[in-house]
Amino acid sequence: MIGMPVRVKNHNDGTEKTDALELFLYLNKIGHLRDPRRDNLLTAHLDIDDFTMNREHRKIKRELDVKFGDQVYRGFSFSPECDFTRWCINRSQELVEGTVTVKLYKGSVNVVGRKSPLSLYSEELVSMNVQGDYDPVDANGFIRVNALRYGIKNN
Template sequence: MDANLMHISYESGVLENPDHHAPDGLYQMTVDPEKAPEEADVIELEFKKGAAVRVTNLTANVSKTNPLDVFVYLNELGGKHSIGRVDLVENRSIGMKSRGIYETPGGTILIEAHTDIEIFTMDREMRRIKRDLDLKFGDQVYKGFWFSPECEFTRKCIALSQESVEGVVTMKLYKGRAYILGRRSELSLYNEELVSMNVQGDYEPTDAGGFIKINSLRLKEYARLRKQQQS
């Protein structure tokens, strides 16, 4: 067992058999989902420049702002509601596969909320690049290259992408899940009038005609070629 603030990982022993169920009492951070409370906790997570700066439990009227306190409290809430359990087979850097069981209660809640506010506030194409950088960053850290030039570059790019990632996400924690209930931000790219079906604005459904025609051109050519090959 390896434990830190972020998570606990369990490997070896009976877990080396990938079909062997985790033994009772293995999990240290999270309760059994069947024993999780029947009453949910509704929380708000506030982000500034991509970082969580406040958690407010609307159900219990508790608020935390210190970064460490925020994370510790999310671990507590996530563990209480059995959030963040993962049982998987992964690929090791040296080439073999191994089975591991992980508990990441606070981290799971943060990732769900951060992803939601990121989509809400970040340009689509920018986020596609950021998503690729997330994978690169995870791989670099996993392999121990934190102090490498490529990892430094990746971190700076990710930090730049978070300039407008600010707002509040409302979530319900219940029986192993962190449900998104809503989000708000003064830096949102969401335009309610633009997407409204009831308000006439600058965008009309007929505007999609040209887009569809251009994008269908290659599909028509592909269909023509396939038909030619099959004849």
């Protein structure tokens, strides 16, 4: 199922849970009252979500999240509009895949690592040592177009 956690592994003691209910209960157990399990899962999911989506895709997804919450709050859980919003959110998750490592400490959840086969990050593209398909001259047109609204001339 899209958007579902598939595994939780405790690197300290080797405990591993793969069943959705078991991993949720396990996070509840280790988190006690200081560390809400929903926050653990949400933090990890949002991190891999951001790591595998482009900025515009992510902005639309965040707007849909808010819209969905509003629809449910107003009692439209089973309405056609809510079904459509749910479908859009699920569709946005089809390319979200990866592993997030978090550290739980005194009620906080900190992301300490992530990896994804679908990551948008490319070390080669951001390297100053490797000439890829990007030509810095291309930025001139982009800067000029964005500067038009300010009446700035860039010659």
